[in-house]
Amino acid sequence: MRPSPNQKGQKVKPDLRKDSKLRFVKNFFTYRSSSIFLVFIGLILFFTFFSQHRFTRHANIEVLLALGPEFSIVALGVGMLMISGEFDLSVGSILVFCSFIFIRLFEIKMNLFLAGGITLGAGALLGFLNGLITTKAHIPSFITTLGTMMLWRGMTLILSQGFTRPFNPEVVPLLSSILTGKIGGILPVQVVWFGVFGLILGVVLHFHKFGNWVYATGDNKEAARAMGINTDRVKTICFMIVGILCAFVAVMQIVRVSTFSSRAGDGWELKAIAASVVGGTSLMGGIGSMVGIFLGALTISVIENGLVVSRIPYFWTYIVFGLVIISSVVSSLYLERRKLRGG
Amino acid sequence: MTSSPAGGKEEKSLVKMAGVHKWFGKVHALKGVDFEVRHSEIVGLVGDNGAGKSTLIKVLSGYHLADKGEINFEGKRVNITSSLDARKLGIETVYQEQALAPNMSISRNIFMGRELVRSLGFMDKKAMDGGSMEALKSIGLHLRSPDALIAMLSGGERQGVAIARVLHFKAKLVILDEPTIALSVKEAQQVLEFIKQLRKEGISVVFITHNLYHVFPSADRFVVLTRGEKIADVEKKGTSIDELAELIVKPPSHN
Numbered sequence: 025m026r027p028s029p030n031q032k033g034q035k036v037k038p039d040l041r042k043d044s045k046l047r048f049v050k051n052f053f054t055y056r057s058s059s060i061f062l063v064f065i066g067l068i069l070f071f072t073f074f075s076q077h078r079f080t081r082h083a084n085i086e087v088l089l090a091l092g093p094e095f096s097i098v099a100l101g102v103g104m105l106m107i108s109g110e111f112d113l114s115v116g117s118i119l120v121f122c123s124f125i126f127i128r129l130f131e132i133k134m135n136l137f138l139a140g141g142i143t144l145g146a147g148a149l150l151g152f153l154n155g156l157i158t159t160k161a162h163i164p165s166f167i168t169t170l171g172t173m174m175l176w177r178g179m180t181l182i183l184s185q186g187f188t189r190p191f192n193p194e195v196v197p198l199l200s201s202i203l204t205g206k207i208g209g210i211l212p213v214q215v216v217w218f219g220v221f222g223l224i225l226g227v228v229l230h231f232h233k234f235g236n237w238v239y240a241t242g243d244n245k246e247a248a249r250a251m252g253i254n255t256d257r258v259k260t261i262c263f264m265i266v267g268i269l270c271a272f273v274a275v276m277q278i279v280r281v282s283t284f285s286s287r288a289g290d291g292w293e294l295k296a297i298a299a300s301v302v303g304g305t306s307l308m309g310g311i312g313s314m315v316g317i318f319l320g321a322l323t324i325s326v327i328e329n330g331l332v333v334s335r336i337p338y339f340w341t342y343i344v345f346g347l348v349i350i351s352s353v354v355s356s357l358y359l360e361r362r363k364l365r366g367g
Numbered sequence: 368m369t370s371s372p373a374g375g376k377e378e379k380s381l382v383k384m385a386g387v388h389k390w391f392g393k394v395h396a397l398k399g400v401d402f403e404v405r406h407s408e409i410v411g412l413v414g415d416n417g418a419g420k421s422t423l424i425k426v427l428s429g430y431h432l433a434d435k436g437e438i439n440f441e442g443k444r445v446n447i448t449s450s451l452d453a454r455k456l457g458i459e460t461v462y463q464e465q466a467l468a469p470n471m472s473i474s475r476n477i478f479m480g481r482e483l484v485r486s487l488g489f490m491d492k493k494a495m496d497g498g499s500m501e502a503l504k505s506i507g508l509h510l511r512s513p514d515a516l517i518a519m520l521s522g523g524e525r526q527g528v529a530i531a532r533v534l535h536f537k538a539k540l541v542i543l544d545e546p547t548i549a550l551s552v553k554e555a556q557q558v559l560e561f562i563k564q565l566r567k568e569g570i571s572v573v574f575i576t577h578n579l580y581h582v583f584p585s586a587d588r589f590v591v592l593t594r595g596e597k598i599a600d601v602e603k604k605g606t607s608i609d610e611l612a613e614l615i616v617k618p619p620s621h622n
Binding site for chain 1: 450451454460462466467468469470471475476478479480481482484487488489490492
């Protein structure tokens with residue numbers, strides 16, 4: 025029995041070495057996230073030409089790198105949650121509710137670092153509630169978070185009466201430079217935060233045992249349970265990560281715009297799901313990668329920005345979103361089927 | 368692989384269940400069943416649908432709690448109240464559909480929930496890959512890479528991965544619930560080879576099935592359940608496929 029696999033191994037290797045370039049291309053396309061990478065590059069080229077190079081102008085890149093990460097950071101968490109097999113439609117509402125908590129703490133003149141900490145705690149708690157209701161009551165998270173989406177948005181509207189409230193970032197300059205400053209006077213620090221969160225979540229998802237539990241929970245919950253993984257806890261932790269990221273972005277956004285607005289985070293829930301799906305995450309859970317989610321989140325930000333600088337009316341945004349979502353999912357499924365067939 | 372304990376010499380049986388009763392509301396699913404598995408023995412647990420095979424096995428694997436009766440494992444009275452208890456004793460169950468995550472790699476599946484970690488919970492991929500390939504080899508399954516996804520394997524190979532997993536974690540008793548039900552003839556044959564390999568490693572196997580043709584060549588002994596009662600417990604030497612088939616469909620006689 026033993027020699028046969030060895031012979032096979034020897035036979036296969038030289039064949040592949042002959043055309044190592046081809047192999048690289050072939051391997052590249054076996055990753056689900058490769059199609060999103062191509063879409064991403066394509067979009068950047070498209071916008072560069074169609075905006076008559078306004079897209080690549082320094083001022084625009086700076087805006088893109090400062091604004092884009094706010095949504096993109098939330099999308100990272102949503103993507104990880106989707107791998108565990110759940111949805112979160114309440115991200116925008118968690119964000120706005122956390123914004124309100126932060127502005128209230130600012131108004132009562134609390135130390136802003138402490139206020140920020142409390143806001144993060146509140147985000148974690150709201151995420152925990154989503155997880156608790158979903159796992160203990162056995163309700164699909166689509167429904168749970170549809171409910172909490174309306175609940176927290178409504179609560180914020182009642183408490184704030186829908187008015188905007190001023191925030192003064194100059195009270196604690198350190199906080200604003202940590203969250204919205206520019207490294208070397210050029211690079212917006214937001215994009216660094218995006219990179220850091222992406223890296224942390226990526227390492228956890230792909231190299232830590234918790235990441236293995238996330239995939240197992242999303243891929244085959246019964247198998248994960250039979251192997252002793254507490255799938256309810258895994259899901260709840262994922263919900264909490266989303267909540268914490270929403271709270272973080274809530275603070276970041278208030279510091280940037282110096283205002284509380286009850287419309288913060290409006291419409292982000294579907295955009296975040298779109299970003300994950302475009303990045304190759306399965307709606308059924310169990311499939312996806314942090315690289316894909318990261319690129320998917322960037323893609324959504326680039327589309328929004330690129331259309332504006334290309335002077336294409338804003339209403340076209342959704343049409344482009346729709347086309348990108350459908351085409352990237354179709355292409356990644358096509359690549360995957362070829363992979364499964366080819367062995 | 369399993370070290371046969373010193374006490375095992377006097378106590379021939381690995382597991383001994385005695386007088387097990389289980390009710391589901393008004394349904395009397397197990398009516399005082401005695402069930403025994405000896406060391407390095409393959410027991411075919413056969414019976415029609417609703418005969419109580421799965422219930423009996425779920426009591427043994429900690430999924431259900433017996434209403435009456437006792438379980439002895441390696442000569443000691445044990446209380447199995449959860450699947451974790453069962454696993455700690457060395458009783459592993461392989462279910463047909465629940466065993467593996469299709470979009471994860473072989474090595475991630477084998478170590479699912481019991482990942483080998485270095486520090487701070489980060490996985491030791493090298494050790495996991497090596498352990499997986501070794502476990503697969505020991506049941507005679509040669510796969511190219513521990514990174515291959517389960518979805519890319521054949522049905523027989525998937526069962527092989529699930530069986531290699533219980534072998535790696537040094538189970539003493541492996542319960543296979545319909546391991547050949549969705550497989551082609553060739554794949555089923557492959558799975559039966561894996562099962563024989565388990566016995567060679569000193570592991571006892573309970574093989575639950577409808578298909579007498581699959582279980583007959585590989586099992587040492589057969590236990591037939593009908594309507595929650597054990598109606599036969601025979602060595603292979605003393606019976607034939609036809610006789611077993613008759614027993615399965617015959618209603619229990621009370622004499």
